[in-house]
Amino acid sequence: MSAHRFDVLGLGNAIVDVIAPVDDEFLVEADVHKGSMQLVDQERAQRLYDAMGATTIVSGGSAANTIAGLSSLGGKGAFVGKVAADEAGRAFAHDIRAAGVHFSTLPASEGPSTARCLILVTPDGQRTMNTFLGACQNLTSADIDAEEVSSAKVLYLEGYLWDPPAAKQAFKTASGIAHAAGREVALTLSDVFCVDRHQQEFLGLMRDGFIDIVFANESELHALYQTADFATAVAALRRENVLAAITRSEKGAVIVRGDETWEVPAAPIENLVDTTGAGDLFAAGFLAGYTRSQPLDYCARLGALAASEIIQHFGARPETELARLADQSLYLREHSRAAEGA
Amino acid sequence: MSAHRFDVLGLGNAIVDVIAPVDDEFLVEADVHKGSMQLVDQERAQRLYDAMGATTIVSGGSAANTIAGLSSLGGKGAFVGKVAADEAGRAFAHDIRAAGVHFSTLPASEGPSTARCLILVTPDGQRTMNTFLGACQNLTSADIDAEEVSSAKVLYLEGYLWDPPAAKQAFKTASGIAHAAGREVALTLSDVFCVDRHQQEFLGLMRDGFIDIVFANESELHALYQTADFATAVAALRRENVLAAITRSEKGAVIVRGDETWEVPAAPIENLVDTTGAGDLFAAGFLAGYTRSQPLDYCARLGALAASEIIQHFGARPETELARLADQSLYLREHSRAAEGA
Secondary structure, three states, rough: OOOEEEEEEEEEEOEEEEEOOOOHHHHHHHOOOOOEEEEEOOHHHHHHHHHOOOOOEOOHHHHHHHHHHHOOOOHHHHHHHHOOOHHHHHHHHHHHHHHEEEEOOOOOOOOOOOOEEEEEOOOOOOOOEEOOHHHHHHHHHHOOOOOHOEEEEEEEHHHHHHHOOOOHHHHHHHHHHHHHHEEEEEOOOOOOOOHHHHHHHHHHHOOOOOOOEEEEEEHHHHOOOOOOOOOHHHHHHHOOOOOOEEEEEHHHHEEEEEEEEEEEOOOOOOOOOOOOOOHHHHHHHHHHHHOOOOOOOHHHHHHHHHHHHHOOOOOOOOOOOOOOOOOOOHHHHHHHHHHHHO | OOOEEEEEEOOOHHHHHHEEEHHHHHHHHOOOOOOOOOEEHHHHHHHHHHHOOOOOOEOHHHHHHHHHHHHOOOOHHHHHHOOEEHHHHHHHHHHHOOOOOEOOOEOOOOOOOOEEEEEEOOOOOEEEEEEEHHHHHHHHHHHOOHHEEEEEEEEEHHHHHHHHOHHHEEEEEEEHHHOOOOEEEEEEEEOOHHHHHHHHHHHHHHHHHOOOOOEEEHHHHHHHHHOOOHEEHHHHHHHOOOOEEEEEEOOEEEEEEEEEEEEEEOOOOOOOOOOOOOHHHHHHHHHHHHOOOOOHHHHHHHHHHHHHHHHOOOOOOOOOOOOHHHHOOOHHHHHHHHHHHO
């Protein structure tokens, strides 16, 4: 295994988030599933946008948020994703590079515009996402740079990549390259409806050895194993040959691998504003610890800490330097105390 | 005087704000004057943007912020300003209409792009603004709808309009129409460097009867009368035939008209994040009270309350409904107690 240039290389949909606060009635009238991500076509996106209040525009995209978070924790990150050569695409490229992330995917010079995610945030801080995939549909295997992928300790893939059809092949190509180079491959299940759409394929990816690490929240896990019972889903997951990180919102996180289990509580927060990016940032913190060979329960705490920052403001990119937050965190220090006591 | 459709019609530069946190060193390296607004050309704007971190994009523009704030307080507002027919221009139009403001100025179909203001926010919450005027330079008298201007109780003009040369005539045209209809005309001095650029003309506007109400902060007033002494500046202002609202940051606000004086303390805040829009929102609150014929010290408190909301988050448009904030405000109720005690 050669020296690495990156801790994590993320492959995902390159998306600009368009955020507005709404009340619950708006969700009912717009006929959207609260808390989920739905794909919308350009016309529906326009109609939703017209109905939304004044918006805040920030870069997003699930894996992109994760890599930006990793970078904020001092990790070396790279991202691969497709924007168009338009204003939003230039803003996306600016922002991810400004976060210290290596990003060299060529923008699509023709075809649909840069992807937008219209995010409706209700007063309870819950977010409901409506994604117009746009230029993301132009991501193909040709965008995978074998040297880049080989030089990252972990390749991180978002389940959402299963939505634009051509990206699926890019996903498999990248996974093959990473494994050939002796690297690990991580997958996030992304969203409960995403799992519904691609359940058999996601299970196949784990069972065919494409995936070494899985990130999921409780509902995604329930959807993956078609059960309403958490213990049943976790038991099934233990039989896959993967390391699994399961997030449970205010109940914290559970890491399982075969018969082993690590549990951590949620990091404390003062004010829940917008849950967008909670899962993405959990993965960022977890992988920042993991690529530095930290104990798995410390990795989970670092993930929970990163998630706690992101849910206290609009948008899914950190507004404070997470490395400094980690340095000052009592919650992280509790790990050491727990370890000493053990 | 005929019936009115609008409480306030604002005329100003239509600008999209591009905001990023920076440290003080960044300002030194970029050679910008902390706390001020500077005009930049497209090339300089691009260089600054390249150097900035990840950004948050929201609609801005001084008078536009004021009218959006007025609307949030339940007032009926209209705005006139020039965007281009591009993504940023469409976002500006969406956002101001979403705020409940009437906006019907035609976008420029050719020429430069929609104006951007690159806002650098330092850890002390101070903002430093770099404005590329772009399409604002295409605002002319042809954009003034006499019927619209005549039907607003107050015409509100921003001093920044003196920067794009053609807008000056639009400004005077609108003022003439408003006065012919028996309406009042308000001017904000906008920024200390803006006053430096146009000092004699601003004084002329007051002395030639173009302006009935003036908004200024302390430093703008010092620049207007070329004095470093607040009392001297206020004494000079009392001799102009205007109602003047002077904001003094954490020292509150002073309203003067001839020999009369009304003083109010600043509204309490918990956490100073970004001072962008403080002056704009003071004007919003003041005018919301003024157009409902409230006592002037109550108007000033309503202004200070609106400003206190805006400086506790990024961006210069309200994130909460200001009318509800006003309903619940102990600070506003102190006015009634003060009035009863008097």
